[in-house]
Amino acid sequence: xxxxxxxxxxxxxLLLDNIDTDMIIPKExxxxxxxxxxxxxxxxxxxxxxxxxxxxEDFVLNQAPFNKSSILISSKNFGCGSSREHAPWALGxxxxxxxxxxxxxxxxxxxxxxxxxxxxSLDKTTILExxxxxxxxxxxxxxxxxxxxxTISGKKISFKVEEFKxxxxxxxWDDISLTLKDESSIKDFEEKQKQSQPWLWI
Amino acid sequence: MAKTLxxxxxxxxxxxxxxxxxxxxYIDRHLVHEVTSPQAFEGLRLAKREIRQLxxxxxxxxxxxxxxxxxxxxxxxxxxxxxxxxxxxxKEFNLRYxxxxxxxxxxxxxxxxxxxxxxxxxxxxxxxxHTATHGAFGAIAFGIGTSEVEHVxxxxxxxxKPVKNMRITIDGTLEKAVTAKDIALFVIxxxxxxxxxxxxxxxAGSGIESLSMEQRMTLCNMGIEGGARVxxxxxDQTTFDYLKDKPLSPKGENWEKxxxxxxxxxxxxxxxxxxxxxxxxxxxxxxxxxGTSPEDCINVTQSIPKVDNPTKERALKYVGLNGGDKxxxxxxxxVFIGSCTNGRIxxxxxxxxxLKGKKVAPNVRAIAVPGSxxxxxxxxxxxxDVIFKNAGFEWxxxxxxxxxxxxPDFANPEERVASxxxxxxxxxxxxxxxxxxxNPAMAAAAAIEGKIADARQYL
Numbered sequence: 080x081x082x083x084x085x086x087x088x089x090x091x092x093l094l095l096d097n098i099d100t101d102m103i104i105p106k107e108x109x110x111x112x113x114x115x116x117x118x119x120x121x122x123x124x125x126x127x128x129x130x131x132x133x134x135x136e137d138f139v140l141n142q143a144p145f146n147k148s149s150i151l152i153s154s155k156n157f158g159c160g161s162s163r164e165h166a167p168w169a170l171g172x173x174x175x176x177x178x179x180x181x182x183x184x185x186x187x188x189x190x191x192x193x194x195x196x197x198x199x200s201l202d203k204t205t206i207l208e209x210x211x212x213x214x215x216x217x218x219x220x221x222x223x224x225x226x227x228x229x230t231i232s233g234k235k236i237s238f239k240v241e242e243f244k245x246x247x248x249x250x251x252w253d254d255i256s257l258t259l260k261d262e263s264s265i266k267d268f269e270e271k272q273k274q275s276q277p278w279l280w281i
Numbered sequence: 282m283a284k285t286l287x288x289x290x291x292x293x294x295x296x297x298x299x300x301x302x303x304x305x306x307y308i309d310r311h312l313v314h315e316v317t318s319p320q321a322f323e324g325l326r327l328a329k330r331e332i333r334q335l336x337x338x339x340x341x342x343x344x345x346x347x348x349x350x351x352x353x354x355x356x357x358x359x360x361x362x363x364x365x366x367x368x369x370x371x372k373e374f375n376l377r378y379x380x381x382x383x384x385x386x387x388x389x390x391x392x393x394x395x396x397x398x399x400x401x402x403x404x405x406x407x408x409x410x411h412t413a414t415h416g417a418f419g420a421i422a423f424g425i426g427t428s429e430v431e432h433v434x435x436x437x438x439x440x441x442k443p444v445k446n447m448r449i450t451i452d453g454t455l456e457k458a459v460t461a462k463d464i465a466l467f468v469i470x471x472x473x474x475x476x477x478x479x480x481x482x483x484x485a486g487s488g489i490e491s492l493s494m495e496q497r498m499t500l501c502n503m504g505i506e507g508g509a510r511v512x513x514x515x516x517d518q519t520t521f522d523y524l525k526d527k528p529l530s531p532k533g534e535n536w537e538k539x540x541x542x543x544x545x546x547x548x549x550x551x552x553x554x555x556x557x558x559x560x561x562x563x564x565x566x567x568x569x570x571x572g573t574s575p576e577d578c579i580n581v582t583q584s585i586p587k588v589d590n591p592t593k594e595r596a597l598k599y600v601g602l603n604g605g606d607k608x609x610x611x612x613x614x615x616v617f618i619g620s621c622t623n624g625r626i627x628x629x630x631x632x633x634x635x636l637k638g639k640k641v642a643p644n645v646r647a648i649a650v651p652g653s654x655x656x657x658x659x660x661x662x663x664x665x666d667v668i669f670k671n672a673g674f675e676w677x678x679x680x681x682x683x684x685x686x687x688x689p690d691f692a693n694p695e696e697r698v699a700s701x702x703x704x705x706x707x708x709x710x711x712x713x714x715x716x717x718x719x720n721p722a723m724a725a726a727a728a729i730e731g732k733i734a735d736a737r738q739y740l
Contacts (some may be wrong), residue, residue: 096592097474097475097574099707101704101707101708101709102706102708106686106709107687108528109316109687110316110318110345110362111319111359111363112362112363112366113319113320114320114427124712129712130694156330159508159574160410160704161409161424162317162410162424162426163316163317163426164320164408164415182475182478183478184442184475184478184479185479186424186426186505186510189425189426193428193429194428197305214700241413242301243299243303252376253434254440255435257434257440258305258438261296261707265296265305265307265436265438268296269334269437270305272307276402276542277535278400278531278539279309279400279403281471
């Protein structure tokens with residue numbers, strides 16, 4: 080995974096609650112067997128008129144400069160619904176690296192970290208301030224090591240992130256290699272469980 | 282210290298805990314289907330890794346499979362490639378696999394329990410959010426993304442933080458035509474679709490204890506629609522009776538030992554929950570959704586709310602309904618009975634009670650899709666297929682079908698579906714399609730009347 084430290088980019092705002100994973104990547108585009116190339120289908124049913132494939136012009140990510148957004152600002156419960164990792168794959172391939180929202184659905188939130196996308200939860204007032212400061216296409220600076228967002232006017236906003244997830248992102252660690260370092264503990268657990276709950280072993 | 286059921290099972294699977302509270306937990310069961318697995322298998326191949334515990338994996342083809350034929354030639358090319366990829370991976374990695382056409386094939390969340398693959402006190406994952414279903418057995422079961430699918434393949438573990446505990450108590454007896462589906466939809470309408478985010482929900486109370494395993498599965502299945510990745514019901518005699526003699530259930534001496542252990546799997550008296558809700562079963566009437574989130578839900582006697590925020594205004598516009606109108610009487614084009622939520626034998630029994638001797642309204646296309654080959658076989662043994670077919674339903678082969686419409690079963694733009702599935706999101710059942718979630722008896726009543734109707738008048 081690519082390392083994530085500091086980063087600066089344009090922020091588009093999509094202020095709806097419950098942006099679900101069917102909106103982010105409709106099921107028609109889940110039939111891929113690779114991770115790449117889903118960006119053009121991100122928000123497909125909101126972005127295109129699928130009857131003739133034309134762009135829906137009032138959708139924010141279709142409007143310059145927000146069609147170049149690398150940060151997305153949204154409202155409550157972003158990413159609810161399915162566990163499909165195609166959602167962060169599509170958003171990442173579109174070019175998004177950060178999603179700022181009032182809250183996130185659990186599975187989507189986890190999936191983001193596995194794909195180098197940083198989800199940041201902030202309160203509504205702060206989000207509305209960020210929207211105001213970015214509505215002409217101004218950049219936001221994101222600093223993960225210091226857990227800080229800086230706006231064009233110099234305002235600094237701190238955010239929370241779990242320590243372990245942060246370490247993984249900053250270092251670009253591969254989860255599986257990391258876990259395999261615990262091989263002997265896993266093996267010990269298995270041996271004990273075979274004794275204590277043998278019925279779990281079929 | 283008094284502990285919750287969730288915390289007991291979690292601790293029982295914890296291999297280690299990092300300083301920031303992240304656990305490395307052991308995973309006992311892993312369900313695999315064709316949509317969220319190809320990239321995980323590819324990852325294993327690239328890293329030259331193997332599946333750590335093959336016996337803990339069960340795989341099926343379900344999301345893309347056609348339900349009108351067993352031929353892959355009737356799928357579009359991308360569906361076909363995905364299904365063929367699972368066939369290939371199942372062979373290469375030597376998976377326990379029920380492919381399209383196998384009599385055990387069906388929706389993974391219907392197939393796994395009927396095989397006895399899901400046991401109390403176990404941890405179970407799947408690249409599918411409706412994995413919460415299996416909490417019905419007193420297991421910790423939750424959906425994961427594809428990176429985590431690969432992680433479980435390679436290590437049989439996950440790195441996650443335990444979530445908080447919520448208890449929802451339903452006391453008393455359910456009214457007629459009110460089911461676990463209605464409890465789920467009612468609860469979601471009260472706590473909101475993010476109400477359970479960050480929690481494991483334990484369902485408790487006499488209204489839950491009296492539910493069958495099928496009903497408990499329906500209830501836990503919908504946990505994720507309330508934001509909770511994990512929903513759980515303490516195992517009891519109903520659970521043990523269901524599991525006894527299932528093909529993969531423990532046998533002989535192991536069975537006795539297992540039941541003795543399973544009896545200890547309950548929340549201790551005095552255990553602290555981070556959040557608690559209580560409702561009376563009698564407060565719950567048959568539910569129907571009106572919008573594009575499962576929280577947009579009212580009972581069948583109510584009117585669609587007048588809305589005042591951009592999210593709900595968008596929802597009403599999408600479904601083409603007006604705030605203030607009664608939900609009953611809304612004309613429909615489709616009825617779908619099936620899915621991992623309501624595709625089990627009791628669901629077809631319940632709908633058939635309403636359909637017996639009746640006809641589907643002429644403006645409606647109605648499909649009944651058993652959740653698995655075994656459900657289909659059982660229903661046919663009981664003659665339910667004849668009741669459905671005589672009423673004018675299409676009696677289909679098992680699969681996810683119109684629940685998510687990534688197969689040949691979907692509604693056209695602006696068509697309205699009375700559906701026993703779990704999500705009414707925009708486009709879920711077809712581009713610009715409109716979904717109303719409800720229980721199977723309600724869907725059957727809607728089929729007969731050609732509009733949303735109160736099933737209680739037919740019972």
